[in-house]
Amino acid sequence: MTANSKSTSSALVRIGSAARRAWPWAQRARALAEDTLESWMTSLLGEDFAARLERVPIALGAGGVDPFGLDPAWAKYAVAAAAFLHRNYFRTEVFGAKNVPGGRVLLIANHSGQVPFDGMVLGASMFMDVEPPRFIRAMVEKWSQTLPFVSTFFPRVGSVVGVPENARRLLEQDEALLVFPEGARGISKTFDRRYQLTDFGLGFMRLAIETNTPIVPIAVIGGEEQYISVGNLDTIARLLRMPSFPVIPQMLFPGGQLPLPTKYRIYFGEPMRFTGDHDDDDSVIEEKVWLVKATIQSMLNRGIKARRSVFW
Known part of the structure; x- marks a missing residue:
């Protein structure tokens, strides 16, 4: 393996390690953003908004969307x-x-x-x-x-x-x-x-x-x-x-x-x-x-x- 190959491989390992460490933080940030949005929707639109969402039937496929792409x-x-x-x-x-x-x-x-x-x-x-x-x-x-x-x-x-x-x-x-x-x-x-x-x-x-x-x-x-x-x-x-x-x-x-x-x-x-x-x-x-x-x-x-x- 050449010196350049070793250097590239080492850099990829470091990037992968950093990404693994950052992943939990990214998940928590996403969860926080979703909670904030949910709170915003409830405060602006009322408590019945979430209840109405639960009452809307959607036939979802294996990919989590309906046959026409509704997510x-x-x-x-x-x-x-x-x-x-x-x-x-x-x-x-x-x-x-x-x-x-x-x-x-x-x-x-x-x-x-x-x-x-x-x-x-x-x-x-x-x-x-x-x-x-x-x-x-x-x-x-x-x-x-x-x-x-x-x-x-x-x-x-x-x-x-x-x-x-x-x-x-x-x-x-x-x-x-x-x-x-x-x-x-x-x-x-x-x-x-x-x-x-x-x-x-x-x-x-x-x-x-x-x-x-x-x-x-x-x-x-x-x-x-x-x-x-x-x-x-x-x-x-x-x-x-x-x-x-x-x-x-x-x-x-x-x-x-x-x-x-x-x-x-x-x-x-x-x-x-x-x-x-x-x-x-x-x-x-x-x-x-x-x-x-x-x-x-x-x-x-x-x-x-x-x-x-x-x-x-």
Whole structure:
């Protein structure tokens, strides 16, 4: 063995020895951090937060995650952060939570806000305000899987790529599935078109009929004012392969990157059931989709009329 080889071997031995000595300290530091986080969650969200976590059933595989990648540890901290914003920042009012049935359900909501805080708030509401508490599964755009970190984070907290096969399997597992039928068009609306629903896709209706799943229409109010978009730069969006590139003047000011503290209001409508052939012509499916869209638009109109202020 050469002198250099002996020196390298000796250095590796020393590094291994140091690592073994440091490992107990690292474990204690991790345990301390977890205890601190648990204490923080309890103090901010109340004693019932931990109790609700224990009541959420998750079918885990051998790797400690469910078949779609949901990790309870990640989901716990994600829902805690969402619940904090839901209760303390957006101060959400929830109406009709008792309308959400147990078992499989399709949650169909309007989409808004340039950044999808509406999905986060809905997830927090399903966990904090609905009985029994649920972890929702959200359908996300395929392009999100091309983003660093996001492509890993989304599956860990329960989101799945929005393709029919994934949605069908989740409903067969009696999950609560959140779908925004407006897709990226919903969050790309400018301020002058706020709370005006764009075209709904037909896929959710075919899925509901095929799987005999009730649809709960949801109106989310508050998201349209959190970021004031005055236009979209389509050329830049295409270059970045994004669904849109909104022009939001408030982001030019210090702190403007945060959403405005608008007051959210969530209205859960009564479940709707549809029958027929899920392979019917588009014209037949469109009539049923129109009923859901019209219901949500009516709920939005009534909710906006009832509120006294965007912020209070």
